[in-house]
Amino acid sequence: MIIDVYNKLTILSDSAKYDVACTSSGVDRKGKFGSIGSAAKAGICHSFSADGRCISLLKVLMTNVCIFDCKYCVNRVSNDIVRVAFTPHELAELTINFYRRNYIEGLFLSSGVIKNPNHTTEQLIKALELLRSVYHFNGYIHVKAIPGADSELITRLGLLADRMSINIELPSQESLTLLAPNKTKESILRPMGLITAKIQENCTDLVKYRHASKFVPAGQSTQLIVGATPDTDHKILTLTEGLYKKYHLKRVFFSAYMPVAENSLLPSMDTKPPLLREHRLYQADWLLRFYGFEAKELLDEQNPNFNLQVDPKCNWALNHLEKFPLEINKAPFEMLLRVPGIGVTSAQRILMARRNSPIDFSGLKKIGVVLKRAQYFITCKGKIMDGLKVTSDGTIRALMADQYKLPSPYPEQLSFFTEPFITREDVQQCLTGQI
């Protein structure tokens, strides 16, 4: 029987791996007597796979049987592959046994559409109910909502999970029609809106009745595929911003498209995944969520795609040199955040330290601010950094571009994760997807 589970695990984790969300964040929950498990708001990474991504949850499909035919997906009905399914019992045993050994922070359960969306959702509910009430699992659960399922079922599912997501995958209706013929914008956005409404309703319930059960306390997320369609970064980022504002999503994930099928509508099989582009989108997403930027400040119709040479924040600064240099001892927090090389933590430390006494460049270094790029954009006590020779805006531009010089004609092959990012502390969280 175990051999069987071994094969199922191989197949069902292999087909789940393109879903990049693997965070276990967003909710703090203490352990309970008689149960196993707890949840930590900041999320915990339990390992890192060979591709450098955080492994936090047991990420599997309930089944890879699917009646839909999304062109970009390995599980599409027209693809000739082995189809298997976990029983709820197998899945629960696997989760609990991994969890006890501290391999994982919880479960990320998704599924192909088996029979129909309602039936699939019922299967998911069955598995999670078993895990929660029979196995007393109190750890993190992220579950996928199936587009097209009834509201009542989605609601029941949401009461069993910490986070729910529906992947939009393709950023426009045209792309959806072309590549995911069984899905529509409506079938995705309706349940998304339902989840948003339920979360809000639940908040008021919790105030009214303290023991009301929690509906997806860690919120909702989604994923967009980058590079499968001609949609621009501008389109993707504007959509992302809308999702945060309108649907109060906790996270929007981006997944560089990996060719899985030969199809004239899709990039050819030898296309490399646009990893650097994906990286730029994550950086921009970070700027939207924590740095007070708006999408329109970063991209517009004239410049619809990110500069691959320079990160979005630095790019913004280079286009707004009139706002610099900034005096470290006076600049408001929001402006400190806009200095290339200064992250949220650094900005907070600057605020704290300067309350005590004015800061000079050596003080900045001690606080932990990396001056490599920041030096061109700041003054300390009215002075620019010693030995810094900047004659014109052009020089700064040249210097910045130089720091980003791409050593190979294939940016995708770069080990770009080590390039200067917004700040080091941020890169870690951004890439590991925590928060």
Add this chain to the structure above:
Amino acid sequence: MLDGTDLIYAYDGSFEGLMCCVFESYQRKEIPNIIRPPSVQETLFDTAKRIETDGQKADRVYNSIPMKISPQAQEFVKLGFLTCDPHKEMLIFHFLRLGFKHGGKVMMMLTDDTVCSLQKAVRHLTSESHKFKGFVRFSVYGEVLIAVIEPKNYVLPLLSPHFCDRYRNERFMIYDKTHGMALIFQSQKAELIFVEELTLPDVDSAELEYRRLWKQFYKTIAIEGRNNPRCRMTFMPKRYWSQMTEFDEIIGPTQWQTSLCTPDAQATYKISPDYKVPTKD
């Protein structure tokens, strides 16, 4: 009389002992330039001044920290003591002197060398302990879960609340090989004890099977086209790998020689296992 330049305090290695060094320094109006734990070899002409540990003196210093400096400073100093910084005693000592002089704002003096170095050491500690929340790997032996770790900092007191809460119904042990200590949790009680050696029995077939499943999952979940070993190394440096199931080449019984022993009165870390980590500095 020794002049200030080579005044050495030798203390017993406990947190209380260090507090007594602070007491001594204020009472004698002198500043040591080295505070030495007992593990350091004594030389023949050892001129170190032995500081006896006295609970009352230690309490007086310890209790005055939240009043004269701030409660955060007290937490900070406790954390500082768990770090692996080779100069942690002097850092804590100077930090407290600064604090008694300037009060609560010492926590904001980020550009001061002492404060900055101690902060760095504490960040190293807390980030390592956060990593271990994920990287600890238990093996199941009958009813008991056992894990081995080799941390640089003394992270067990920080890991304790997390694992005791998460595994409320379990009996478990986390053995810190570096510091020769173990966190043991059973019947709802956590204890930190000295462990010199540990021999583990053979694991059963179910344990081997789950290790195999986990290794397979670990391999499968990586996307080949995104291979990035350097990035993995940044987040999970090699030094953690030796005790992690997914990197265990031969799956089989792990062997250490071992015997449990009782705490040695000397050099006990007198920080209770349910010690809480302050949430934010």
